[in-house]
Structure formats: structure tokens, C-alpha cells
Amino acid sequence: MSLSRVVVALGGNAMTGPDGSARPDDQRSALTAAMEHVADLVAGGTEVVLTHGNGPQVGNLLVKNELAADVVPPVTLDWCGAQTQATIGFTIADALESALARRGRPRPVSAVVTRTLVDPADPAFDRPAKPVGRYLPGPEAARFAALGQDWADFGARGWRRVVPSPQPCEILDAPAVRALLEAGVVPVAAGGGGVPVVRDASGTLHGVQAVLDKDRTAALLACVLSADTLVVATDVACAVLDYGTDRERPIGRISAAELRGYLAAGHFAEGSMGPKVEAAVRFVESGGRRAVITGLDGVAAGSAGQAGTVVEP
Helix, strand or coil: CCCCCCEECCCCCHCCCCCCCCCCHHHHHHHHHHHHHHHHHHCCEEEEHHHHEHHHHHHHHHHHHHHHCCCCCCCCCHHHHHHHHHHHHHHHHHHHHHHHHCCCCCCEEEEEEEECCCCCCCCHCCCEEEEEEECHHHHHHHHHHHHHHHHHEHHHHHHEEEEEEEECCCCCCCCHHHHHHHHCCEEEHHHHCCCEEEEECCCCEEEEEEECCCHHHHHHHHHHHHHHCEEEEEECCEEEECCCCCCCCCHHHHHHHHHHHHHCCCCCCCCCCHHHHHHHHHHHHHCCCEEEEEEEEHHHHHHHHCCCCEEEC
């Protein structure tokens, strides 16, 4: 193992255009830019594992499902997760290998379509709450609800499909990721939190209709791989307290216990900064040396504890 092993979790801003657009060219351009920062970290001698979100990409596939349902069979959420892992993974591999070659530090990069085991008894399956896909008018949403989907009213923006988001229990393909690391390869793994699967009474694995939080899975991945540091790369420089008020203030270096207290007090929105803070706290409480929440341009400095919100024991 190298001096430092870091898991970098890339947020959606690393894979879409500045306006959030997810056209193929936008995604390629965004990932090419993001990999310049990651390449600095790898070229500096750090052992890196990459993971990433896939929300916009899965949303696009769901729209294709809706529009083409009369022509080709719609695919389930587990298939959407697997497809987007592969697409984003090979794009990252191409971009990072090129960035490393330009630095005179060539390294192979490989994507692993990763399965994440979840508990079929997880209460999230009884309370679907994670929004996916696009907003639709009420009558159109009702048509899909009649087919067995769960939809929720988001007010003026319209209705949106909601699905279960269970807790990740085990990263089944972690041995493959570890083998790549030991062979000197930079792995891209557990994209979008991994493909959610359950094990039935016979021991057989099955994909399920759910999506996983990529930051929670990133924390688990970092623990399983005995990483020193978890870097959650997002579209802001750090986490802040009292966000959106005149008392707003950035969080620099902080203990996991203190940050958990702020999390419990409701300082971080569930749909945005909340899961990132939770992941950072979980990793450090599980024995990790350091977790960092920072912007893409702070990945290298953040891994050394010199940028962003730095969470330590």
C-alpha cells in the first residue's frame, strides 16, 4: 500500500455542464476538466479510488423509458444504475489516463460495474422518498402511478417519481477493486452508490428497484479499502452552518462528534449537503483518518487536509 490511499467521490457537477445539462458533450467536457484535478493527486504519488454520482444520467434513461415504452421495453432502476456506471466509468478512464500521460506519469484506469448489497427489510422500501427523473404535470404522473410507480407532488414544479433509497450494507465487488489497486490500476467503482441488489433465501442475488446515495456508499467503500482519507468533491468549497442566512459561516477543521451534532440540529439539507456530511462523519467514526468536503479544485489540497471542511477524530 502506498503512503496514502484516498477515495474521491465526485459530485454531479463533475459530470454535467455549468448549467446542469447532461448532453454527452457536456459530460465529456466536465469529466475531462475534473480529471485534471484528480491527475494532480495521482501524479503526486497518492493511491486513488474514484467513485461518482449518476443522478442526471439515470434521469435521462428514465425519460427514454417513458418516451420509448411503446417501442422497446423499459429497463429497471438497477439496469439504469449499471448502464450509467459503465458509461461514466469509461469516460473517466479515458480522461484520467490522458491527463496522467500529459504529466509523464502514465497509469492504467479501469471501471468496475459494482454491486452493493442492501437489506430487503430496510424501511426505505416501505417509504419511497428519493426523487428521480423529471417533473411531470399531475395527470401525466397519475398515468405512471397507475402502473405501480410512486409519485409525489412537489408543488409548482409538478410531480416527480420517488423510489426507495436503502442503506448500503456490503460492496460485493470490493475484492475486484482491491485487486486493481494492488496491480497499480486506478479503479473507478461503486458509481451512483452501486447497483442495489438483495440476496434471497437461496443465496441468489437480485437487482431491486431502488437508488443508493453515492456518498454513503463512498464512505463504506473507503472503510472497506482501508483508505486514509475520503474526499467528497462537490460544487462548493466547504460545508457551511446556517446556510442561506445572514449568520452563514464556513466550516473548516472540525471533529466528527461536533459535526454530527450540527447534522442532528438540522444544519444540512437532506437532499444536498446532508448526505455528504453524514458520509464524512461515518468514515471518521469508523476509523478513517480524515474526511474532506471541498470543491473539485480543492481535491489535491483537501486530501492533505489543507482545503475544505476537514473532519477528523
